[in-house]
Amino acid sequence: MKIVLRPHHIISLAGYIVELRTSFRNLIVVNHQDEPVKLEVPVLNDQWIEEHEALGLEVIPVNDDEDFLVMYQLAKHKLDAERKALESN
Numbered sequence: 001m002k003i004v005l006r007p008h009h010i011i012s013l014a015g016y017i018v019e020l021r022t023s024f025r026n027l028i029v030v031n032h033q034d035e036p037v038k039l040e041v042p043v044l045n046d047q048w049i050e051e052h053e054a055l056g057l058e059v060i061p062v063n064d065d066e067d068f069l070v071m072y073q074l075a076k077h078k079l080d081a082e083r084k085a086l087e088s089n
Helices: 047-053 068-088
Strands: 002-005 007-010 026-031 037-040 058-063
Touching: 002 007, 007 068, 026 068, 037 047, 047 058, 058 068
Parallel strands: none
Antiparallel strands: 002 037, 007 026, 026 058
16 A cells, blocks of 8 residues: 655654564654655565655654654654745745
């Protein structure tokens, strides 16, 4: 199955992770590009990160001991600043 991530958008993939095969509990994926990108889901292994970073995506793994909400808000703030800069041009 595939999910399309629109340009300059962010998504959390917690519901699409096969947790028994991965070392993280959630992924934050950010598309900084001007083109949509297709994500392959479900996430079956750790190699998924490298494969999708090669597509130009920012992939942020969230481990059990990390605060998902803080990490998501930081990534969203960075993306919002990027969008604002694009709109002013």
